[in-house]
Each structure stands twice: as structure tokens, then as C-alpha cells.
Amino acid sequence: MTIKHGRVSQRVLVINPNTSSFLTDTFHPILSSLPISDHIKLSYWTCPSGPAMISSLADMYESASHCLPLLLDISQEYDGFLAACYADHPLVRQLQIHMGDKPVVGIFDASIYAALRLLSPGSRFGIITTGLAYEALLTEGVKNLLGRGQGDVTRFAGVAASGIGLADIVDNQHQPAMPRTREKITQATAKLLQSGRQGDVNVLCMGGVVLVGMEGWVRDACEAELGPAQGRKIKVVDQLAAGMLTLDALLCGRDVQTSAHSPQPPRMTSPRLRDQRPCDACRTRKARCLFSSDDAFVCDWCNKRSIDCTYLLSSVPKKRALPASDDTTSQKQAPYSRRRKHTHDTKPVLTNYAQLSGNSLLKETLGHKNRESILVIGATTDFDPSLTRSLSWNTKGELSNFRPPQTLRRPNPTTHFMTRPDSQEEIAAELVNLDAIENFVRPHGPELVRTYFRIVHPSFPILHKNVFLEKYGRSYRELTPVGLGAVYILAMNWWSYSTVLSNSPKPDAKELESKVLSMLFDSHRRPKISDLQGGLVLMQSPNAGSWALTGHLVAMGQNLGINVDCTDWQVPDWERGVRKRVAWALFMQDKWSALIYGRGSHIRPDDWDVRPLELSDFPETAKDDDSDEGSADIEKGKKTFLHMVALTEIVSDTLDSFFTLKALRAPTRIEDVLDKAKPIQLRLKAWHANMPPGLSVDDTVPRKLSSVGYLHLAYYTAEITLHRAILRCRALSTSPADAQLHALTRKAAEARFTSALEFVKRLKAEHFQSFWYFSSSASLAIIGIFAGILCVTSQGDDVDEAVGLAAREDYMTKLAEYRWVLRVSSTGAEFMKYAVGVLGAQIHLLEEQFGENARRVCGSGAQQEQSQAQQMTNGHSGSTWSPDDESNEDGLGALERDEVAVGDDNALLVAFFDQCFASQYDVSDWVQQTEQVDQ
Structure with missing residues (x-):
């Protein structure tokens, strides 16, 4: 916040959470034409790393993980934030948590709230979006948003995809008529209007920043579909305008519901802010300044008394406490330790995934819970399944009163797991390790994660990308130290393949590797699949592998029941795929280790009951390919x-x-x-x-x-x-x-x-x-x-x-x-x-x-x-x-x-x-087979 001619000048940061600067440039003419307060100054920010376009839940979480640390570092320079991504983006919620009394508005939220205010009784609103993938994504986002008590889901008519992408608008810079793109908008508009019940759709939201500036085409399409008279009644919500006008009202202290600019959504959760603080004279008399008009720079009190309207006596804003210095930090790590502490360090970590709102993969998981370990119960232990046949299991197959606080879980009638919540001491120790790992690579964590999924993961797909990014997008503290550290360590091998990383000093990977290896050996007490995944990833590092560690991983996998057929288990489909991929990765680790180390395999055929992998066990497809140079297919x-x-x-x-x-x-x-x-x-x-x-x-x-x-x-x-x-x-x-x-x-x-x-x-x-x-x-x-x-x-x-x-x-x-x-x-x-x-x-x-x-x-x-x-x-x-x-x-x-x-x-x-000896054995056929392979 700055002062210009006695008035408060408020700075707003318009955030593009993907890496397309071309899109950011399209925001300028739209936002500059809006009737916002003249003392609001706009700045534009494009995320320097992360996905080029956001088209999936994984992209959103990956984008948030890249944006949040960078935005927190510059947040004190701005008074408000506009997130220009048309989706229920986690970055909006995260910024609202961290910004305190500074308003944060997402164009998706503002657009939906504006549509609700514009609806006439008995009517509904719909969304015109870009790609087909957004139909499901935005539908889920609207349900999540309205499900939080902000509106009636029944007033939502649905989403129609136009098929327009970034390539269309880039190409159209050289084609002024843009007939192909306009035709796509026309067809999507007609589809949405036809889906209504007897013309009950009377508000259309532009759903995607790629569509910025195409509102006129939608209005023309409405008239073509419904006739001029009826078509003109359809209201079209400009996504950027809805977001910016909402933010303007919040910054100026106006009630959002009664903003004079246009019908606006219900009041946001951020408190009302004043558009100025008192001048020196009004502060002395403990009164607020009054102005004769919006253009006035001298308050009425000072004007009537012909005195200077100054702001010299204002109190110095309170500065945030600097993070305590760590005397033990090595000189080579100083560039990282001097950076602002990541606010996730003090944010409570989500532990109960069943209470997650929205489209989360983790609600019904068995082995991917944040602070809970699992242990398969063997056939010859001090437990027998027959003892529980007559007991009452809940819908998840759980028996909570077996050995509190432990829970017995039965994914199928013949397989039983003991699940145990981590103790507070164990959680505290794990959080210390996680913070140490993150501090070691800060601020490069998000880019290392992106590098890993861009280069390593396509060829060694044992993680579930969406699960990892969902957790990481909320907080790196939702992961395990081994799982997080292994990804960082392996990604460092391609440090120069990131334009973001290549210009920064590289942390000592060997030092981090040594720390994570010791954490891996300690993890067997509380086995988690993410620790096993991290161990297998770590074994791909040039310096980490050993036969002893292979045996450790095999034992951990057996504790997790990774060698058991999970085809009919009561777990999500994605988790079955993860277990199979991890199981076969463990099988490969054991067999190739046995070969190169000259040892006997740990895994016996009779104790291996895992179905062969199928293409359906791999969630990513070619459409998830990263377009950056140096990525893997x-x-x-x-x-x-x-x-x-x-x-x-x-x-x-x-x-x-x-x-x-x-x-x-x-x-x-x-x-x-x-x-x-x-x-x-x-x-x-x-x-x-x-x-x-x-x-x-x-x-x-x-x-x-x-x-x-x-x-x-x-x-x-x-x-x-x-x-x-x-x-x-x-x-x-x-x-x-x-x-x-x-x-x-x-x-x-x-x-x-x-x-x-x-x-x-x-x-x-x-x-x-x-x-x-x-x-x-x-x-x-x-x-x-x-x-x-x-x-x-x-x-x-x-x-x-x-x-x-x-x-x-x-x-x-x-x-x-x-x-x-x-x-x-x-x-x-x-x-x-x-x-x-x-x-x-x-x-x-x-x-x-x-x-x-x-x-x-x-x-x-x-x-x-x-x-x-x-x-x-x-x-x-x-x-x-x-x-x-x-x-x-x-x-x-x-x-x-x-x-x-x-x-x-x-x-x-x-x-x-x-000498090579034999009798009359004919090996010519066998040799021919060998030669044919060579040919």
C-alpha cells in the first residue's frame, strides 16, 4: 500500500498460475477497461515454472505447489490478489489462509457467485469452457463450491466444452476473422442452451481464460439460437470482470452484494477494508477522513481549515519476524537458509482424508493415509480370521474395537491388515525430518518435483502422480520423509534440464541422500507404501543401492502385503494399480540385485501372488506428456x-x-x-x-x-x-x-x-x-x-x-x-x-x-x-x-x-x-535360435 497525493494507492497482483505469458498478456486490455477505483494499481504475474496449461486436478495441485512459495515471498508488496484460473484451484484457498485480511479472489468463485445473483426465479446458469476435460472438472468444482453453503446446486445447468485451446487463439492472431474459433463457441453455446428445460438457462459464464474477449460471440450465438428478443435476455458473465470488480469492492470497503458496478456475488469471507487510513490531522482527533468526491485528494477536515493533508505520523507497519538463523547451516547452504520460512511449517497437517471435500483420490485409501501405518497379518501369527467372522464390520471393512487404537481392516475375506495411527511423538519426529528435507532444497522443491515427474516418472511409474501432487499441493508435510526426499534426490540428477534450476547453485545431493537413507532404515517400524515407493526410487540413485537395502525393501513390502493379489480388494481402483506397479518394481529390484550382486533372491515363486500388469494399471496417458524440451514420453x-x-x-x-x-x-x-x-x-x-x-x-x-x-x-x-x-x-x-x-x-x-x-x-x-x-x-x-x-x-x-x-x-x-x-x-x-x-x-x-x-x-x-x-x-x-x-x-x-x-x-x-566336452548332443537348433535373434 502506497500513498499518492494523500490518497492510498492499493496494489493488486493478477496471478496467472500457469506458465503461459501469452495468456497473461490477454488480461491487460480487459482489466484496464473496467471501471475500477483509480487508486488501484494492477500488476501481472506469470508462474515461472509448472504446467503450461491447467487441464486436470493434478495440474492444479502441481501449479499450486509452484506458485505458493513464490507468491508468499512477495505477498507483502500487494494489498489484494486476483487468481486468474477458471477452476476450483487449491491456490485460491491456500492464499486465503495465508493472506490474513488481504482479499484473495478467484475468477471461478466470483463468476459463479455473480451468476447466482443474476439468475431470475426458476432459472439456471451454465458454463462454456475450453477442452472436454474441463466439463467434469468444472462440474465437480461448482458442486464443491456450492456445496460449501454458498448456493443451490440445482440452479446449475452444466458445462459445455467448445474445444478451443491455447493454440487456437495463438493462431488467430494471424487470422482476424477467426471463423473456426467462433464456430466452436457458437456450437458450445447452442449445446448449453438446448440442454435447458424450456429455456430455463438465462445466465452463461465464460469458463476459461483462453476464452477471454469472446463474450460478444456468445451473445450473438444466443440470438441465433433463441431469436433476437429472447437471446438478448441471456446474461453473459465475463470471468475476469467478475473477479476484478469483486476484488475492487472488497478493497474499497463496499458491500460486494450492492456494488454499483454490476450485480455481484455474495459477500466474501474476507473482512471489509478501508480504502484509506486517516491523515495526520484526523488521526490526532481520532476520526476517519471524509472526502467530497472520489477524485478528492484532500479530506474535508483539512480542506475547510486550509491545512496540509499529510500522512507523516502514520505508524510503521509491523514487520513479520524473521526466521531464526541456524548456526549449524553450512556455508554452501546459506542461500537456502536465508530465504523466508515456508508457512506450511506451522500449518496443521491434514490427517483424516475421509473428511476431504471435493474430488480427492484419498478418501477410501488403505495404504496412503498421512499418519497411519499398516501391517498385513500372516497366516501363522497370533491372529486367525475365524475369530472375527461373526463380528460387525463397517462399510469400509473395518473393526475399530479390536485392539484400540489399532484398527483391523479386511479388504477382502481372506486378507487382514492392522492399521495403527502414529503417536504424537512419531508425528513430531517425522515433521522435523520433513522440514529438514524441504529446507535443504528450498526454494527449489516444487521445480524438483516437476522435473521428477517430467523425466523420471514416465520411465519408472511407481508413484501415483495425482496422489503425490494432491498431497504436495496442500503441504509437503503430508508426504513421508523418504518419499519426499527420494524424489528430490533423483530429480537433482537432471538439475541442468530445468531452466529454473540451472541458474541456481545445486544442493549437495550426497548429503541429503545420506540423511534420507537413515530415515529409510528407521521406517520399517511404521511401514507405509510411500516409504516403500521412496526406497525403490532411492535405489535408482547412482550412489544408494546395496544388497542389504534390497533385503530391507523386500521385508518392508511383505509387511505391507505388496506381494498379495489385490484384485478383489475393497480399495479404490487407483490404489490397486499403485500396489501392482510397486509390487512388480520390488520384484525387479530383487531379481536384478540378485543378478548383479551374485546373491540368492529374497522372493520365492510360492510367496509371490501378484497379477500381471495391464495398461489399465497406469493412470497417465499420452495426453499427460510434458511438452518441455528434455522430457520423457x-x-x-x-x-x-x-x-x-x-x-x-x-x-x-x-x-x-x-x-x-x-x-x-x-x-x-x-x-x-x-x-x-x-x-x-x-x-x-x-x-x-x-x-x-x-x-x-x-x-x-x-x-x-x-x-x-x-x-x-x-x-x-x-x-x-x-x-x-x-x-x-x-x-x-x-x-x-x-x-x-x-x-x-x-x-x-x-x-x-x-x-x-x-x-x-x-x-x-x-x-x-x-x-x-x-x-x-x-x-x-x-x-x-x-x-x-x-x-x-x-x-x-x-x-x-x-x-x-x-x-x-x-x-x-x-x-x-x-x-x-x-x-x-x-x-x-x-x-x-x-x-x-x-x-x-x-x-x-x-x-x-x-x-x-x-x-x-x-x-x-x-x-x-x-x-x-x-x-x-x-x-x-x-x-x-x-x-x-x-x-x-x-x-x-x-x-x-x-x-x-x-x-x-x-x-x-x-x-x-x-576343453568343451559333450557326447552326441545336437545343439544346432538352439544355436540357430540364438542367431535368429541377432538377425
Whole structure:
């Protein structure tokens, strides 16, 4: 509030909560033409980050999460706020809570209230909007608004979509006649008028800022549909005018219901404000100023006495207390700690989702409640379902008097959960952790969330975007520390891919990761699905993964009943989809961890009862794609995830068949191994053949990231793992037939490595910079190790020395080429650096074993790679990722201890067999299957 010529000048901020500055520019001519008080000065604000357009509930919550912190930081500069988004936007309610006595008006609210005031007895109002998605969204919004006691829902006639979008009005800047856009408005108007009962619709609201300025077309359409006389009786509510005039009345202290400007909605909940404070003279006499007219700048008292009407004695406005400084904050975090404290820190956190008004996904949830943990009851515990058969369950399947404060919940007749509310001490500790995480990244939290859902989530869709954004939009405190922290940590890997983040200093992700990991280990006492989701997301971070943590997540998932079929559970459809996606993500985490760490799987087939994933289990579709440069494609990511699950099932059977402790110890003939391998190879072939063309490595879109690379890499890892099992076998004789069999199996194995090498060479920048599954670094190393296995087993008693030497040199040449490709590519793909170090050490061992020939083939680069590998071992590499390493400091050693992930090959030090032996087993069919896949 400023003073100009003795009068109070009040500043109003017009808020566009999406990122389209073009739309904001369209507000200027409309608002500047309105008869508002001349001492009100308008400023315009466009959200710098978030959705470009708002077309869903998720968009609204995401938009609110971006806008609110930024608006709170500048709120003291303004006296009123106009939210220019035509929807029941949560930002309006949030600002009304935080702004105190400053009025906040949403154009949606003001438009509906204005329509109610304009209705004649027995008539109804309707809304003309933009896209089809808004019909349901605005219908729900009107019901929510009127359901809060502000009006009669029966007076609402409905919503008609015109199909007009932002592209239409942008295009129309070059088409003055705009016939196509006008036709859309005409059709929507006619549709809405025809839906009425005997012409009872007599008020139409313009429902969408894209439609600003098209009110005249609606009036013309009314006359065309109803005739000139009847059509002129239809009242059209201008959304921006309704909002601005309402705000003007509130700022000037007029009763909104009797505003002289136009019929207006009922009085808002904000208190009445004076348009000025007393001048010095009137303040001294404890009276308010009176003016002879609206244009007067000197009050009547001062004018009659010919004295100066000054405002010099006014009291200094009270300043908000600054947040206490934190002496423990590190110097590098100072830019974040000096910022204004987020007001969510003191806002009560919603705990009872059943009482939520409006269209919330959380009302009937089992596992996504804010301050409640769940625990599935096993079949052999101190509880039996038969004890409760005759008891009375409520409509949710709950038994509240079982063990208070715990509640027994039965989603179906055979599955029981114990739900327990968190104690006040537990809640307080969790809020401290949440505040610490948010303070660590402030003010970048909303943009990190947007980056995560733009780049990571499409390829790893284990969160429910709308649920996360609904909670986050109200307060980050509705999430769990692990769930919130994991999203922030992973999103930091794409810091430079956000125009908002790239110009700001990046917080220390490793420090935050260390804190969140400790919180994850503590979360098992009060398991929540969001903690399991956060743990799985965190495992995708280059530095976080370990075998111990995998076991922790599997145990947490079993506590949550994630391995149980939820098809017939009494939970919302979206929650069933979430449970299935999380379940299969946990399955993949366990199986691929078992492969790369050389361990036995935690998940047994008999204890896994989860239905296969279907497309209906994924709520997002192509229409939810983010248009920003560097985003990932939702449909492609969805299919990638589905195919990765299917591939993991084949990998699981491979590990069970060949790499259990008993399978490794058992003496096997190569004929038996090939018998077991053939059906797995056929499944791999079928999997590869059924891959959609859109998942091809060559199918990339300019300026869009593609994560299909990790899927193809996983496929080659699965193939090579199967071939390692075959090469592990020793022959029982040295017959010519055995030699032929040996040659055939090695030919197939060599084809696998050659295909993997060609795949890596085909990768593009769109792949390197995208999301890569956690096992990708180790998979690249395993492929290189396989080349070493082929090399050291290339010469045996059944192979001519010259032939064996030539084969070995060929393998080492390809290995050197593979290492070189990874080395060059690793400059743009950090996850590859681990494999480069491993292969450098491997080549050094080969040179030591095979002497001058190996050094000649591999070249002098091996010594450099060995040095890099040693640096990785000592924790000095540019990439700190290392599998199964609790301290994240022993990169190469962990893989060596696990014997290169599976089995006891140890191919770098000894040859596994002296000769490949077999009897008269015919493997030509099997080899042909392998070659066909390569082709």
C-alpha cells in the first residue's frame, strides 16, 4: 500500500498460475477497461515454472505447489490478489489462509457467485469452457463450491466444452476473422442452451481464460439460437470482470452484494477494508477522513481549515519476524537458509482424508493415509480370521474395537491388515525430518518435483502422480520423509534440464541422500507404501543401492502385503494399480540385485501372488506428456516398464535354474544344461520378437529423452547370463563331436557379445541423458567380463594352438573396442564410468596372463584404465557408483568379491574348462535360435 497525493494507492497482483505469458498478456486490455477505483494499481504475474496449461486436478495441485512459495515471498508488496484460473484451484484457498485480511479472489468463485445473483426465479446458469476435460472438472468444482453453503446446486445447468485451446487463439492472431474459433463457441453455446428445460438457462459464464474477449460471440450465438428478443435476455458473465470488480469492492470497503458496478456475488469471507487510513490531522482527533468526491485528494477536515493533508505520523507497519538463523547451516547452504520460512511449517497437517471435500483420490485409501501405518497379518501369527467372522464390520471393512487404537481392516475375506495411527511423538519426529528435507532444497522443491515427474516418472511409474501432487499441493508435510526426499534426490540428477534450476547453485545431493537413507532404515517400524515407493526410487540413485537395502525393501513390502493379489480388494481402483506397479518394481529390484550382486533372491515363486500388469494399471496417458524440451514420453516409458517386468520374470527363472548354490555345485553335462537353457532361450526370443517398434533404440524424437536403452541393455545382460551358465560346463571327453559342440556354443556366445557391442555403439545422446535402471552400470561391466571369459577360454586341449591364439586376439580386440566405446560415451553418461574402470582392471589382468600379444592388441590405454579403476577403488573417481557397497567407497572391490555378479566363473584369473566336452548332443537348433535373434 502506497500513498499518492494523500490518497492510498492499493496494489493488486493478477496471478496467472500457469506458465503461459501469452495468456497473461490477454488480461491487460480487459482489466484496464473496467471501471475500477483509480487508486488501484494492477500488476501481472506469470508462474515461472509448472504446467503450461491447467487441464486436470493434478495440474492444479502441481501449479499450486509452484506458485505458493513464490507468491508468499512477495505477498507483502500487494494489498489484494486476483487468481486468474477458471477452476476450483487449491491456490485460491491456500492464499486465503495465508493472506490474513488481504482479499484473495478467484475468477471461478466470483463468476459463479455473480451468476447466482443474476439468475431470475426458476432459472439456471451454465458454463462454456475450453477442452472436454474441463466439463467434469468444472462440474465437480461448482458442486464443491456450492456445496460449501454458498448456493443451490440445482440452479446449475452444466458445462459445455467448445474445444478451443491455447493454440487456437495463438493462431488467430494471424487470422482476424477467426471463423473456426467462433464456430466452436457458437456450437458450445447452442449445446448449453438446448440442454435447458424450456429455456430455463438465462445466465452463461465464460469458463476459461483462453476464452477471454469472446463474450460478444456468445451473445450473438444466443440470438441465433433463441431469436433476437429472447437471446438478448441471456446474461453473459465475463470471468475476469467478475473477479476484478469483486476484488475492487472488497478493497474499497463496499458491500460486494450492492456494488454499483454490476450485480455481484455474495459477500466474501474476507473482512471489509478501508480504502484509506486517516491523515495526520484526523488521526490526532481520532476520526476517519471524509472526502467530497472520489477524485478528492484532500479530506474535508483539512480542506475547510486550509491545512496540509499529510500522512507523516502514520505508524510503521509491523514487520513479520524473521526466521531464526541456524548456526549449524553450512556455508554452501546459506542461500537456502536465508530465504523466508515456508508457512506450511506451522500449518496443521491434514490427517483424516475421509473428511476431504471435493474430488480427492484419498478418501477410501488403505495404504496412503498421512499418519497411519499398516501391517498385513500372516497366516501363522497370533491372529486367525475365524475369530472375527461373526463380528460387525463397517462399510469400509473395518473393526475399530479390536485392539484400540489399532484398527483391523479386511479388504477382502481372506486378507487382514492392522492399521495403527502414529503417536504424537512419531508425528513430531517425522515433521522435523520433513522440514529438514524441504529446507535443504528450498526454494527449489516444487521445480524438483516437476522435473521428477517430467523425466523420471514416465520411465519408472511407481508413484501415483495425482496422489503425490494432491498431497504436495496442500503441504509437503503430508508426504513421508523418504518419499519426499527420494524424489528430490533423483530429480537433482537432471538439475541442468530445468531452466529454473540451472541458474541456481545445486544442493549437495550426497548429503541429503545420506540423511534420507537413515530415515529409510528407521521406517520399517511404521511401514507405509510411500516409504516403500521412496526406497525403490532411492535405489535408482547412482550412489544408494546395496544388497542389504534390497533385503530391507523386500521385508518392508511383505509387511505391507505388496506381494498379495489385490484384485478383489475393497480399495479404490487407483490404489490397486499403485500396489501392482510397486509390487512388480520390488520384484525387479530383487531379481536384478540378485543378478548383479551374485546373491540368492529374497522372493520365492510360492510367496509371490501378484497379477500381471495391464495398461489399465497406469493412470497417465499420452495426453499427460510434458511438452518441455528434455522430457520423457509417457507411453514409451509405460511400455518400457511393462517389457522390463516381463524380461525380469525370464531372468528370475534363469537364476533359479542355473545360479542357486545347489545348481552351482551340481556336476552337470552340457547336454543337460542345453536342455534347460533351450526353453529360456525361446522365451527370450519371443520377448524380443514381441517388442513394439516404438521401443527400438533407433526410435528417438528430437529434444525428447528416451529410456529404452536400459531395457535393451537388460536384455543383453539376460542373454549373456544364460550363456555364462553354458560356458561353465566342462566336457567329459575329447571326441570330435564334443569339439563341434564346443565350437557351436562358443559361436552363439560370441554372437551375444558382438550384438551387445553393436547396441552400445548405437546409443544416442537422447539415451545417455535419460533415466537408466539401477542395474545398468553393473550390466555394462558384466558384458565386458563376458568378453574376458571368451578370451581366457578360447584355447583348450581340443583347439589348435594357432586357432586359439587368433580367437583370443579377436576377443581382446573386441573387448578393447567395447572399452573404448564406453570410455568415449561416459563423458555424457556418468553411469558408464564404473564399467570403464572395471574393464581397465580386467584388461590389465589379461595382459599379465597372456603377455606381449595381449598388450599389443589392447594397446597402451589399458594402463590408464587400470589407474582409473584403482582410483574408483579408493573412492576418487568422477563416478562414485558401486554395486553392493555400503560405504560407497569400494567401487571395484565389491564386484570382485561377488565374483563378477553370478556364479564362480572368476574368468579373469583362470580358464573354466580345459576343453568343451559333450557326447552326441545336437545343439544346432538352439544355436540357430540364438542367431535368429541377432538377425
